[in-house]
Amino acid sequence: MSVPPRYRAKSRVDVSGEESRAKAVAVATELFALTGFKGTSVAAVAARTGLSQSGLLHHFPSKAALLTAVLEERDRQDGDFLAGSAGPPLGWAAFDALAALVARNSTRPHLVGLFVRLAAEATEPAHPAHTWVREHYSGLQRWLGDAVRSGQERGEIAADAPVGSIVRTTIAVIDGLQQQWLLQPDEVSMTAEFEAFAGTLRARWAR
Amino acid sequence: MSVPPRYRAKSRVDVSGEESRAKAVAVATELFALTGFKGTSVAAVAARTGLSQSGLLHHFPSKAALLTAVLEERDRQDGDFLAGSAGPPLGWAAFDALAALVARNSTRPHLVGLFVRLAAEATEPAHPAHTWVREHYSGLQRWLGDAVRSGQERGEIAADAPVGSIVRTTIAVIDGLQQQWLLQPDEVSMTAEFEAFAGTLRARWAR
Known part of the structure; x- marks a missing residue:
């Protein structure tokens, strides 16, 4: 089947733009995680992405817009992880999914640090990631x-x-453990602490 | 009893220096809480304290050193609050003392915001408040x-x-609730949530 050339052309342009965008987000995630938000320049992200500044x-x-895109992508990936292949986990299975996410975060200190610092900064209404x-x-x-x-x-x-x-406290435990783990990585096991907390909830509210 | 003049003089100088220092910390606490760390200048703190810059x-x-002093003073005050007049609370009474501290924090959003943002920033080892x-x-x-x-x-x-x-999770709950409360002040009651959490702990571990 033939497709009018201008639609093909448009489609190629869009795909390429989308690819550049996705690559820039992946590069920025890596650089922010390695050298922090302040320590990463827009020029460095552009160079590694293969784009001009x-x-x-x-x-x-802006660099802030790039950071927001990084965090949205992280949320999207975490969302996919939490959604599960067979639809969103229900009941206690959701706490197992969260425990798995916490375990995955335990292998990504730079990304957790980035998230913790940004989430705190962005409590200010004027912050670009608010x-x-x-x-x-x-x-x-x-x-x-x-x-x-x-x-x-x-x-x-x-x-x-x-x-x-239950919802607010569970999210609070995950956030608060990240803060302590960043300061005391050898003393705090986020996974063990989160599982113990989920166990306490279960002991109290399982039927 | 006579005291060598130079010791008396030294003592007067120290007291006055200590007073200026304490006043600067009180002024900085007020300004940081009202206008944020970035929005507060050293010049403004100096002027209100009655000191030259x-x-x-x-x-x-540095302004960072002033901020560290503000937070140390906050810890000292919270420490006095938690210590209680009859010595440190023992057992479950410590959770009641924490609940009272959370209730007090619920009336101080600017100070809580300052603490949350600074504690997160300071997870970086190079940060002056690390x-x-x-x-x-x-x-x-x-x-x-x-x-x-x-x-x-x-x-x-x-x-x-x-x-x-129990220790790590309790502290995590307090921190994590602050983060959510700063974002959703009308939807989250830190005091009610903390008391519910302490109730769950008590149901599980009281003897």
């Missing part, structure tokens, strides 16, 4: 809240378990 | 660990309760 700035108007950080938390709360409510419907979590509290 | 820099060689943040966490862990072990000795906490896990 103005070419990179065409996709991302919208991202708000959506990150509300998205995670929604995902875990849905899982806990499904667990209640399936009868594996007590009907009177306080969903909102 | 070089006079302030004599006590604190030593402070490490000592902050190890001090809090020691205080709560001692309280839980006392609770075990007094027979109010199960002898097989995992002290390290």
Whole structure:
């Protein structure tokens, strides 16, 4: 089947732009994780991506925009990880999925450090990643809240378990453990602590 | 009894220096909390303290040093608050003291924001507040660990309760709730969530 040339041309341009964009995000993730946000220049990201600096700035108007894209990509990947191949995990299985995510994070200190520092900075409403950080938390709360409510419907979590509290505290434990782990990597096992916490929740609210 | 003049003179100088220092810390706390670390100039702190800028820099060689002093003072005040008038609270009483501290923090969003952002930034080893943040966490862990072990000795906490896990997770919950509360102040009650968490711990480990 023949396709009008201008559509093919347009399609090639889009694909190439999308590829450059994705490559820049991958390069920036690696550099931010290795040398930090402040220690990474837009020029270095452009060079490794194979773009001119103005070419990179065409996709991302600022280093902050690049960082937001890195974090959105991280959320997307974590989202895929949490979603599971057979649909989102329900009930206690969601806590197993979170434990697996925490275990994966334990192998990525630079990325965890980047996330912890950025999420804290971005609590300021004027910060360029403020919208991202708000959506990150509300998205995670929604995902875990849905899982806990499904667990209640399936009868594996007590009907009177306080969903909102369980959700907020579980996310708080993950965040707070990251902070301590970054400071005391040899003393804190995020995975063991998170599993112990999930075990306590289960002992209290499993039906 | 007569005292050699040079010692008296030295003592007067020290007291006055100590007063200026304490006043600068109080002023900086107020300004950092109101306008943020970046939005506060050394000149503004000096002016409100009644010192020249070089006079302030004599006590604190940089704005970062001033910030570290602010946070050390916050830790000292929180330490006094947690210590209680009748000695450090033991066993579950330590969790009640923490709940009261969380309730007090709920009235100080600017100071909580400052702490959250700085504690995250300072996870980087080169950060000027890195030593402070490490000592902050190890001090809090020691205080709560001692309280839980006392609770075990007094027979109010199960002898097989995992002290390290309880300590780290409790601190993680406090930190993580601050992060969510800064983003969603109307949706998150740090005090209610912390009390629910402490209730879950108690249900699991009280004897």
